[in-house]
Amino acid sequence: VAEPGLHRQIVQDWLEFRAANPNGAVDINCCENDTAGLCICEKCLAWDVADPGQDFDNRVRQSHDNFAALPTNDFRWDPGLGSLSDRYARFYLAVQDLAREHDPDAIVMGYAYGNYRKPPVETKLNENIILGYVPGVRFPAAPDELQERREEWQGWSDAGARLLLRPNYFLYGHNMPYIFAEQFGREFSFCARNGMVGTDFDSLTAMWATQGPNLYMLGRLHATPESDPQAVLAEYYGGFGPAAEEVRAYFDYWAEQSKSIVPRLDGGWHEYVPIMHELWTQEMFAEGARLLASATEAAEGAGVFAERVEFLRLGLEHARLTAEVSRVFAEASGPGGVAQQFSAIARLNEFRKGLEDTNVANLVLLPWLEKRYWEVWPTEELEGREVISRLPMDWKLRWDPEEVGREQRWFDAGLDATDWADVRVDSAWEKQPVGAAWREANGKDFDGLAFYRVSFEAPEALRGRKVFLLFGAVDEGAAVWVNGEPVGEHPFVNPDDWTTPFAMEFTDVARFGETNTVVVEVSDRSGAGGVWKPVLLIAE
Numbered sequence: 001v002a003e004p005g006l007h008r009q010i011v012q013d014w015l016e017f018r019a020a021n022p023n024g025a026v027d028i029n030c031c032e033n034d035t036a037g038l039c040i041c042e043k044c045l046a047w048d049v050a051d052p053g054q055d056f057d058n059r060v061r062q063s064h065d066n067f068a069a070l071p072t073n074d075f076r077w078d079p080g081l082g083s084l085s086d087r088y089a090r091f092y093l094a095v096q097d098l099a100r101e102h103d104p105d106a107i108v109m110g111y112a113y114g115n116y117r118k119p120p121v122e123t124k125l126n127e128n129i130i131l132g133y134v135p136g137v138r139f140p141a142a143p144d145e146l147q148e149r150r151e152e153w154q155g156w157s158d159a160g161a162r163l164l165l166r167p168n169y170f171l172y173g174h175n176m177p178y179i180f181a182e183q184f185g186r187e188f189s190f191c192a193r194n195g196m197v198g199t200d201f202d203s204l205t206a207m208w209a210t211q212g213p214n215l216y217m218l219g220r221l222h223a224t225p226e227s228d229p230q231a232v233l234a235e236y237y238g239g240f241g242p243a244a245e246e247v248r249a250y251f252d253y254w255a256e257q258s259k260s261i262v263p264r265l266d267g268g269w270h271e272y273v274p275i276m277h278e279l280w281t282q283e284m285f286a287e288g289a290r291l292l293a294s295a296t297e298a299a300e301g302a303g304v305f306a307e308r309v310e311f312l313r314l315g316l317e318h319a320r321l322t323a324e325v326s327r328v329f330a331e332a333s334g335p336g337g338v339a340q341q342f343s344a345i346a347r348l349n350e351f352r353k354g355l356e357d358t359n360v361a362n363l364v365l366l367p368w369l370e371k372r373y374w375e376v377w378p379t380e381e382l383e384g385r386e387v388i389s390r391l392p393m394d395w396k397l398r399w400d401p402e403e404v405g406r407e408q409r410w411f412d413a414g415l416d417a418t419d420w421a422d423v424r425v426d427s428a429w430e431k432q433p434v435g436a437a438w439r440e441a442n443g444k445d446f447d448g449l450a451f452y453r454v455s456f457e458a459p460e461a462l463r464g465r466k467v468f469l470l471f472g473a474v475d476e477g478a479a480v481w482v483n484g485e486p487v488g489e490h491p492f493v494n495p496d497d498w499t500t501p502f503a504m505e506f507t508d509v510a511r512f513g514e515t516n517t518v519v520v521e522v523s524d525r526s527g528a529g530g531v532w533k534p535v536l537l538i539a540e
Ligand SMILES: [Zn+2]
Pocket: 001, 002, 003, 039, 040, 041, 042, 043, 044, 045
């Protein structure tokens, strides 16, 4: 960011944009997206100012040592570099200086974010620099953290910039009862009283029934920033009429629980899914339900107030069921565990169907987050069918670059495949040792035909029922044999065929009470390839 060529390019892009959009926005965008300051070029380092307590002259080596000590795949390079706020403040000023040659009123937009969130030590800004302040931690926060945020805000304001509040608070918590309304209200009020010219909340998740007080505080304070947060909460609870006090007690309970729950989560905002049940326990849900039952009683027969309490109850039950799925996924293991997982998801999906016309929760965001951790396959293939088991995850693979596998009957049940390579069915072959070995030997990834095979048990108890193999996905096309007999093909026809589940019946060739063999000829013409999701045994 200290490179003059970058400043010239930003201003040139801005001039071109203005010429093409005479009525468009006139501010200059200097916001880096989603990263800390990382550069260690001479020019950038020369713009830094020592951070108190930092070994300033050795900061690059310090950062390098920190980085070397990290586990792989964790690319945090910045701890050790110290605060880079003066560097970024100078960057905003440098761009502004160039822009002023064209427009004396040019406005530069930037961030106070990551390792340049603390106020600059010596660089002074001006009111035509508007910064989005992104607080470093989430709510609930300890008193010293709250104080630190206030000092950071005040410091940037004292340095002369105008400020936007641009937090990510509302991304956290999934659909759980996660309440931080009062703390948030106090912080918002502080910013409003101390030079806030705007806000940018791009992370609203709309979990109205479980996080209502947070969202009400946000909306109300945007309309009347001078309102006292306690009065805002009283107004919100007043919306429950005769149940106001009971609803307050209910949310106070969750606000108190949130104080201990949230600090236990070290990870990012989407990392709640696999551990929700540990943070929001079934005991807490039981206590929440008990408190809400008092509200239901108080609002009984009171029309809209009773409906609103019922809205909260649906949110709580939805949260409880969601946490229950996360528990089942964490605890149910082995081939039989998958049946428990699917039925837990089926219960949740059934409940969600009833929420579709409500604002209880965001039913688009939730599955999008959950499918990173849960196998949430479309239910059509499972309609009226039962998940019996998951086939093994470790299969055998043989490349077929000459396309002779069918002719040489590599699908035969009795074939000895002990010299075939190992492969798993939870990711494409390119991401596995077998794919890396091909790449090493041939200078590129394998595209073409490959045969997968594995053995599995079909329980005697299934005799008389229709049995199927449900493939999570095969990239791109598949032909399938069971016990040496063809049972179907799933060719690559539509653009998303490589990612959709499909089922194949094998009732006529099944060996109940015995070992069965499945062989898949995978056809991959470009990009990633393979059986990349698990395969289930299901029965009708
Ligand atoms: Zn640099």
